[in-house]
Amino acid sequence: xxxxxxxxxxxxxxxxxxxxxxxxxxxxxxxxxxxxxxxxxxxxxxxxxxxxxxxxxxxxxxxxxxxxxxxxxxxxxxxxxxxxxxxxxxxxxxxxxxxxxxxxxxxxxxxxxxxxxxxxxxxxxxxxxxxxxxxxxxxxxxxxxxxxxxxxxxxxxxxxxxxxxxxxxxxxxxxxxxxxxxxxxxxxxxxxxxxxxxxxxxxxxxxxxxxxxxxxxxxxxxxxxxxxxxxxxxxxxxxxxxxxxxxxxxxxxxxxxxxxxxxxxxxxxxxxxxxxxxxxxxxxxxxxxxxxxxxxxxxxxxxxxxxxxxxxxxxx
Numbered sequence: 001x002x003x004x005x006x007x008x009x010x011x012x013x014x015x016x017x018x019x020x021x022x023x024x025x026x027x028x029x030x031x032x033x034x035x036x037x038x039x040x041x042x043x044x045x046x047x048x049x050x051x052x053x054x055x056x057x058x059x060x061x062x063x064x065x066x067x068x069x070x071x072x073x074x075x076x077x078x079x080x081x082x083x084x085x086x087x088x089x090x091x092x093x094x095x096x097x098x099x100x101x102x103x104x105x106x107x108x109x110x111x112x113x114x115x116x117x118x119x120x121x122x123x124x125x126x127x128x129x130x131x132x133x134x135x136x137x138x139x140x141x142x143x144x145x146x147x148x149x150x151x152x153x154x155x156x157x158x159x160x161x162x163x164x165x166x167x168x169x170x171x172x173x174x175x176x177x178x179x180x181x182x183x184x185x186x187x188x189x190x191x192x193x194x195x196x197x198x199x200x201x202x203x204x205x206x207x208x209x210x211x212x213x214x215x216x217x218x219x220x221x222x223x224x225x226x227x228x229x230x231x232x233x234x235x236x237x238x239x240x241x242x243x244x245x246x247x248x249x250x251x252x253x254x255x256x257x258x259x260x261x262x263x264x265x266x267x268x269x270x271x272x273x274x275x276x277x278x279x280x281x282x283x284x285x286x287x288x289x290x291x292x293x294x295x296x297x298x299x300x301x302x303x304x305x306x307x308x309x310x311x312x313x314x315x316x
Contacts (some may be wrong), residue, residue: 005250015241023244090126093302102136124148138164154291163276172224173200236261
C-alpha cells in the first residue's frame with residue numbers, strides 16, 4: 001500500500017511549510033512557504049547559523065530592512081535548489097497597512113532574486129490579506145510579480161484577492177479552529193468538530209467552492225494545520241502547505257486518500273457573488289469577529305518575530 005502522503009499527492013500539490021532544508025529533502029514537497037517566524041526559528045539552529053553569518057557579513061553597511069530581505073532571499077535560493085516548484089517569501093508584516101511600501105519592498109525582493117539568477121516565476125511574494133496588502137498585490141500582479149496572500153481567514157478576503165487577480169491565497173485552517181475552540185470553552189466537543197465539521201476546514205471549503213463556481217483562477221492553498229484530519233478533509237484543494245511534523249505523520253501511515261474537493265462546481269451549493277469594494281470588505285470583516293481578530297493577531301505575531309530577526313541580524 002501507498003502512504004497517505006503519496007496518496008494525497010495524487011489530488012493536491014503538497015507544499016512544505018518550513019525553513020528547514022533537511023526536512024524538505026526528506027519529504028520532497030513541490031513548493032515551500034516561509035514566514036518571519038519560520039525563518040527566525042531556522043536561523044537559531046546550528047545548521048543554519050553559517051547562512052545567517054555569511055549573508056550579514058557579505059552586506060555590511062546596508063539598512064536593517066535590506067539585511068533582513070537579503071537573508072530571506074538567501075533562504076529562498078537554498079530552498080529552490082531543493083524543491084522543483086516555487087518558494088514563498090514574505091514582505092515585512094510591519095508594512096501590512098502601507099500599500100506603497102509593500103509594493104516597493106516586494107519589488108526589492110524580486111530584484112534580489114533576479115540578480116541571483118532566480119526567475120520571478122519561481123517566487124511568490126507573501127503579503128498579509130489586509131485591504132492595503134490586497135491593493136499592493138493588484139499592482140504587483142500587473143507587473144508580473146506573483147503574490148501569495150496570507151493571513152486569510154474569511155471569504156471577503158478571498159473575494160477581494162480574486163478581484164485583484166492574485167496568483168494564490170493561503171486561507172488558514174488551524175487558527176480558525178483555535179478561535180472557535182477557545183470561544184466555545186467547556187462546551188467544545190472535539191468529535192463534533194473533526195474532519196469536514198472543523199470550522200477551519202469549512203472556511204477553506206467555502207472559499208474553494210466559491211472560486212470554482214465563478215471560474216476564478218486564483219490558486220487556493222490551505223494552510224495552518226493542527227492535525228492530519230484537517231489536511232485529509234481538504235484533499236483535492238489546489239495546494240496544501242503542511243508542517244514537516246504533519247508531513248512525516250502522513251508519510252508514516254499507509255492508506256488511500258479520497259478527495260473531498262473537486263475541480264467541478266457543486267451545483268447544490270451555489271451562492272451569489274460577493275461585493276469586493278473597500279466599504280464591503282471592511283464592513284464584512286468588521287462583522288466577523290474571528291477573522292478580524294485573527295488577522296490582527298497574526299500581523300502582531302509576525303511583526304514581533306520580524307523585530308527579533310532584526311535583533312539577531314544586528315548581533316552578528
